[in-house]
Amino acid sequence: MSREIQDATLWGMDIVPQLLVNAIITGSIYALVAVGFSLTYGVLKILNFAHGHLMMTGAYLFYFFTVESALSVPTAALATCAATLVIALLTLLIFVNPFDRYSPMLPLVTTLALATILESCVSMIFGVNVKALDSGSSAESIQFGSVFITPLQVVIAVTALMMLVLIAFLMHSTSFGRRVRAMSERLAAAQALAINSPAMKGLVFTLGTVLSVYAGIMIGYETNLQPTMGHGYTMKALAAMILGGLGNLWGTILGCYTLGVLENFAVGLDFGAYSLPAGYKDAFAYFIILVVLLIRPEGLLSFRRRVA
Amino acid sequence: MEYIIHLAILVGIYLILAQSFNLTIGLGRMFNLAHVASYALGAYVTALASTELEMGFGRCLISSALVSGLFAILLGGIALRLAGDYFAIGTLAFASIVSALLINWKSVTKGVLGIPGIPRPEIGGVALYDNLQFGYVVGVLVIVSLTVLYFVFSSPFGRVLRGQAEDQLAMMALGRDVRLINTLGFFIASAFAGVAGALFAYYINYIDPSSFSFSEMVFLVTIVVVGSPGSFWGCVVATFFLVLLPEPLRFVDLPSSILGPMRQLLHSIVLLSVVWFNRAKLFPAQREV
Numbered sequence: 001m002s003r004e005i006q007d008a009t010l011w012g013m014d015i016v017p018q019l020l021v022n023a024i025i026t027g028s029i030y031a032l033v034a035v036g037f038s039l040t041y042g043v044l045k046i047l048n049f050a051h052g053h054l055m056m057t058g059a060y061l062f063y064f065f066t067v068e069s070a071l072s073v074p075t076a077a078l079a080t081c082a083a084t085l086v087i088a089l090l091t092l093l094i095f096v097n098p099f100d101r102y103s104p105m106l107p108l109v110t111t112l113a114l115a116t117i118l119e120s121c122v123s124m125i126f127g128v129n130v131k132a133l134d135s136g137s138s139a140e141s142i143q144f145g146s147v148f149i150t151p152l153q154v155v156i157a158v159t160a161l162m163m164l165v166l167i168a169f170l171m172h173s174t175s176f177g178r179r180v181r182a183m184s185e186r187l188a189a190a191q192a193l194a195i196n197s198p199a200m201k202g203l204v205f206t207l208g209t210v211l212s213v214y215a216g217i218m219i220g221y222e223t224n225l226q227p228t229m230g231h232g233y234t235m236k237a238l239a240a241m242i243l244g245g246l247g248n249l250w251g252t253i254l255g256c257y258t259l260g261v262l263e264n265f266a267v268g269l270d271f272g273a274y275s276l277p278a279g280y281k282d283a284f285a286y287f288i289i290l291v292v293l294l295i296r297p298e299g300l301l302s303f304r305r306r307v308a
Numbered sequence: 309m310e311y312i313i314h315l316a317i318l319v320g321i322y323l324i325l326a327q328s329f330n331l332t333i334g335l336g337r338m339f340n341l342a343h344v345a346s347y348a349l350g351a352y353v354t355a356l357a358s359t360e361l362e363m364g365f366g367r368c369l370i371s372s373a374l375v376s377g378l379f380a381i382l383l384g385g386i387a388l389r390l391a392g393d394y395f396a397i398g399t400l401a402f403a404s405i406v407s408a409l410l411i412n413w414k415s416v417t418k419g420v421l422g423i424p425g426i427p428r429p430e431i432g433g434v435a436l437y438d439n440l441q442f443g444y445v446v447g448v449l450v451i452v453s454l455t456v457l458y459f460v461f462s463s464p465f466g467r468v469l470r471g472q473a474e475d476q477l478a479m480m481a482l483g484r485d486v487r488l489i490n491t492l493g494f495f496i497a498s499a500f501a502g503v504a505g506a507l508f509a510y511y512i513n514y515i516d517p518s519s520f521s522f523s524e525m526v527f528l529v530t531i532v533v534v535g536s537p538g539s540f541w542g543c544v545v546a547t548f549f550l551v552l553l554p555e556p557l558r559f560v561d562l563p564s565s566i567l568g569p570m571r572q573l574l575h576s577i578v579l580l581s582v583v584w585f586n587r588a589k590l591f592p593a594q595r596e597v
Contacts, residue, residue: 047393105591116526116576120569231522283408289401
């Protein structure tokens with residue numbers, strides 16, 4: 001009996017580097033998804049419940065261009081990018097802009113409608129079954145000591161970091177970023193200073209959607225695509241945003257990596273009889289939302305009090 | 309004839325479910341995204357109680373209502389401290405936890421396989437395997453539930469619920485305990501959702517987590533929005549309209565893999581167009597002083 005327990009703990013310690021690597025990869029994907037969500041909340045002041053569904057639609061478009069139309073990857077990426085731009089602008093024009101000045105509850109309802117419209121369209125066109133993007137040899141794992149990692153996962157982690165650096169540059173060293181930050185800090189004051197808000201909204205929203213579609217494509221390579229996957233990622237982005245504070249960009253990004261660590265360690269570590277089954281990985285994120293909302297609704301990283 | 313009875317039972321279940329949802333989201337303007345979770349809890353409690361514990365009809369209904377109601381008190385205790393977007397996120401998190409439990413707590417809920425073989429209720433020693441007889445029982449329960457809900461809507465309690473939606477501060481200034489009243493509203497709405505869930509489980513005989521998905525919640529939002537939030541009779545008419553709307557699709561020769569998404573698409577387009585045309589009147593913002 002004691003022998004078994006010892007083995008379990010040994011195995012438990014050994015797995016830590018691997019869990020850490022997994023956590024970074026999960027966190028990178030969440031960060032790519034959540035950046036757009038957070039920027040949208042900051043500038044447009046709406047919770048876009050269709051964010052994950054937009055990501056899913058973009059990833060399916062990429063699947064359509066690479067697998068079904070057999071385009072080369074760069075061409076397909078360009079085509080997906082163009083299509084995503086169109087979809088994001090249409091979303092703004094049809095589902096967001098006509099409503100947000102009437103009541104803050106209306107965009108919640110319309111983005112819910114958008115979410116089911118996208119989900120049902122994709123399942124009608126591509127079917128409800130799982131689709132996989134073929135990543136070829138880059139899915140074969142390489143061993144470093146006790147850690148296994150695939151070239152694809154390295155690409156995910158590195159490109160996510162590059163995107164975040166790019167976003168940091170954009171937000172803190174350009175006039176575009178200054179405007180975005182001004183708008184998310186106080187919209188009325190920003191408008192009084194003639195910061196062009198409709199065009200800014202469009203730019204921010206399309207930027208965020210394109211980033212999340214990139215994440216969706218990476219998810220397609222790493223695991224697979226399904227029409228129902230969107231809602232789960234919206235919830236993950238929400239959890240990260242709640243951790244870091246709604247509309248707080250860097251808090252959200254930190255929240256993403258924290259969520260990655262928490263999820264992987266909660267499920268991966270062996271707590272003997274108290275181990276969590278792997279299926280509860282997602283429930284863990286929802287639980288975090290509730291706990292943070294209960295004890296510190298303004299977010300763990302936010303120093304401003306929430307104005308409710 | 310069998311088909312018409314089927315539709316009538318479906319409409320009946322949705323009448324209870326949508327009208328109770330209307331109480332929180334319409335009358336109280338609390339954007340509660342966990343109503344389907346209450347419905348699911350009701351269905352699962354009845355499914356488990358009638359198969360594992362072999363409890364009777366009345367006891368199953370009451371325990372479904374109580375469990376869903378208690379869930380609402382827990383939900384209200386956490387979510388009602390929050391406002392606006394935070395409230396929606398909190399309730400959504402609750403709903404997601406419930407659906408994750410339904411999928412993963414395999415020793416109780418049997419996971420995605422669902423619970424089969426739920427027996428039809430027995431009344432006076434006769435099991436209601438005939439849909440027409442079961443339909444009468446559903447009909448009686450729908451009338452009772454809607455009557456109770458109608459009185460709730462038009463009672464002083466309902467007026468306070470409507471009042472706090474328009475101006476929470478004014479209601480507090482009038483000495484009403486807004487938090488308590490909202491929690492009570494949650495409890496009533498959720499208990500009726502539990503009853504609807506119990507009827508659903510009895511009727512379908514088999515439940516699995518896919519019946520209580522995200523799109524089901526969007527469907528409920530659609531019913532309430534189409535029927536004008538907070539309007540009792542509007543919600544009744546909208547339930548008939550929206551439950552029956554996709555039925556003609558059944559007679560077009562479509563594969564079932566297309567039929568489900570098509571129904572969803574139809575509902576969301578109706579939702580979007582209704583919101584589009586009524587955007588100035590739906591959910592008016594709280595009055596500024």
